[in-house]
Amino acid sequence: MKVYRLEYKGELIGMVYLADTFITRFRGLIGRKLKKNEGLLLKPCSQVHCFFMSYPIDVIYLTKEGKVLRIDDNMKPGTIGIRIKESKSVLEMPAGSCKEKGIIAGDWLNLINVEE
Secondary structure, three states, X not given: OOEEEEEEOOEEEXXXXXXXXXXXXXXXXXXXXOOOOEEEEEOOOOOOEOOOOOOOEEEEEEOOOOEEXXXXXXXXXXXXXXXXXXXXXXXXXXXXXXXHHOOOOOOEEEEEEEOO
């Protein structure tokens, strides 16, 4: 699985795993637990669900360029997020990550590919 450095305002804030195939996007975080400062990037993606999950997450909808379109903080297990038509990818992080790091809609996130 590809790994990216997640940067916000020029600082490293975490590592992100890429889910860009049907199987990896379909599985998502089911049966996985994100550690602090980790995330899963679903690409392409404009809507997510939290079925079969056991913990809440922060959901960040992004443009192709990395602009934050919307954040669903603390999305609970068993729920469905709304579809954001303009979203090209969705970043899932542990609940509270956005507030802790100060990420809001309109901000820009930078994902830098890390050699495996």
